[in-house]
Amino acid sequence: MNIMDFNVKKLAADAGTFLSRAVQFTEEKLGQAEKTELDAHLENLLSKAECTKIWTEKIMKQTEVLLQPNPNARIEEFVYEKLDRKAPSRVNNPELLGQYMIDAGTEFGPGTAYGNALIKCGETQKRIGTADRELIQTSALNFLTPLRNFIEGDYKTIAKERKLLQNKRLDLDAAKTRLKKAKTAEAKSSQLNSARPEGDNMIWAEEVTKSEQEVRITQSEFDRQAEITRLLLEGISSTHAHHLRCLNDFVEAQMTYYAQCYQYMLDLQKQLGSFPSSYLCNNNHNAGTPVPSALPNVIGSSAMASTSGLVISSPNISDLKESSGSRKARVLYDYDAANSTELSLLADEVITVFSIFGMDSDWLMGERGNQKGKVPITYLELLN
Numbered sequence: 001m002n003i004m005d006f007n008v009k010k011l012a013a014d015a016g017t018f019l020s021r022a023v024q025f026t027e028e029k030l031g032q033a034e035k036t037e038l039d040a041h042l043e044n045l046l047s048k049a050e051c052t053k054i055w056t057e058k059i060m061k062q063t064e065v066l067l068q069p070n071p072n073a074r075i076e077e078f079v080y081e082k083l084d085r086k087a088p089s090r091v092n093n094p095e096l097l098g099q100y101m102i103d104a105g106t107e108f109g110p111g112t113a114y115g116n117a118l119i120k121c122g123e124t125q126k127r128i129g130t131a132d133r134e135l136i137q138t139s140a141l142n143f144l145t146p147l148r149n150f151i152e153g154d155y156k157t158i159a160k161e162r163k164l165l166q167n168k169r170l171d172l173d174a175a176k177t178r179l180k181k182a183k184t185a186e187a188k189s190s191q192l193n194s195a196r197p198e199g200d201n202m203i204w205a206e207e208v209t210k211s212e213q214e215v216r217i218t219q220s221e222f223d224r225q226a227e228i229t230r231l232l233l234e235g236i237s238s239t240h241a242h243h244l245r246c247l248n249d250f251v252e253a254q255m256t257y258y259a260q261c262y263q264y265m266l267d268l269q270k271q272l273g274s275f276p277s278s279y280l281c282n283n284n285h286n287a288g289t290p291v292p293s294a295l296p297n298v299i300g301s302s303a304m305a306s307t308s309g310l311v312i313s314s315p316n317i318s319d320l321k322e323s324s325g326s327r328k329a330r331v332l333y334d335y336d337a338a339n340s341t342e343l344s345l346l347a348d349e350v351i352t353v354f355s356i357f358g359m360d361s362d363w364l365m366g367e368r369g370n371q372k373g374k375v376p377i378t379y380l381e382l383l384n
Contacts (some may be wrong), residue, residue: 005152021170024177033177045233046162052236053155056243060147063250067136067144092132098125117272124268128261135257145252150239161229169223170219179211184289273333310333326354327365329380343373353380 027033038046055086096241101122109116186208327351335345343366345351354377358364366375 002309017171020075020174021167024170024174027177036173036176036222038169038226042230042233045230045236049158049233049236051153052239053151056147056150060144060151063139063144064145067139084328092129094125094132095129097131101125113336121273122269127264131257131260131264135253138253139250142253143246146242146246152244154235154239157231158232161225161232164223165225165229168218168222175211175214179208179215182207182211227276232273249349265283300365326352328383329353329364329366330383331379332381333379335376335379337373343368343371343372343375345375345379350383351375 024033099116099122103122105115105118105122108118111121112118128242186205305322329352331345331349331351332348333345343351345366349368353364354367356365359374362377363374364377364380366373
């Protein structure tokens with residue numbers, strides 16, 4: 001019975017406190033009550049914390065979108081995280097594309113130029129997929145997790161103490177309002193002392209004393225809570241320093257990822273040597289010389305010079321075009337003739353080449369037995 005009485009009294013006291021805060025807050029909004037303002041330093045700290053929270057959430061969410069563009073996959077990962085279970089491993093887009101390329105190349109035939117190129121591209125795409133997976137794991141561990149810990153941990157604590165500070169301020173201002181009303185009533189009672197019993201003056205004097213004591217208590221609680229909140233907010237600077245280190249880790253992870261991808265594609269280009277000539281011919285029968293490289297400007301002249309012994313324009317070929325003689329040349333890559341004026345080539349075969357007056361500078365005449373036709377010079381290496 002005593003416990004029940006205690007709970008009822010506590011409930012009534014809490015309800016009274018809540019009502020008092022609600023009245024004070026409403027009167028402040030209506031301009032009918034005074035409000036204790038926080039000091040400028042504390043206000044700046046609160047603003048800094050709120051700004052940090054807003055931008056941290058935006059950066060975190062957009063980083064998640066960058067690392068995992070599929071919204072359904074993000075939702076699935078979120079559900080598994082909340083259930084404290086590991087999400088099932090899934091094939092990412094580069095890995096899936098790589099597998100399709102390998103399957104297509106196998107069906108077309110690894111011995112064909114197109115099939116062999118597809119298999120090599122597929123293997124590279126799968127390596128890129130693995131690098132992408134490593135980027136996601138590293139970024140989640142070293143960048144996203146610290147940001148999420150701040151939002152779900154440190155900032156929640158700050159928000160809780162901030163709300164408690166707001167309640168303590170409302171209690172203080174409500175106590176000040178009651179003291180002000182008690183003093184006003186005491187003054188009026190003193191003016192009408194002759195018309196009222198002496199007991200009325202004593203009642204208001206006691207009310208003033210009680211209100212003053214309440215103000216002192218609420219002021220002390222408010223000051224204590226303001227100090228606690230200030231100490232927590234001053235930790236935001238340490239949070240920024242920690243997030244800076246995490247940002248450096250994220251940049252380093254991206255740098256590693258893009259460097260791996262660049263190296264994979266550079267190795268692939270060296271293996272392929274050029275775009276498949278049949279692709280170029282099928283899409284533009286009037287095109288000029290097939291392009292020997294997809295990224296000549298990006299990789300640079302030094303890399304191009306070492307790419308599978310590719311000869312773009314050597315002095316030997318220039319001398320040959322200026323003379324009327326013929327030379328032997330080794331074919332560097334397979335080439336499918338676009339029309340009857342051209343000669344199809346097979347990698348590593350040796351043919352005879354010579355120049356004809358007025359011929360385009362990017363072409364030579366090729367001869368294999370009784371077969372003759374134009375051949376691109378970028379596919380040839382003259383033999384001594």
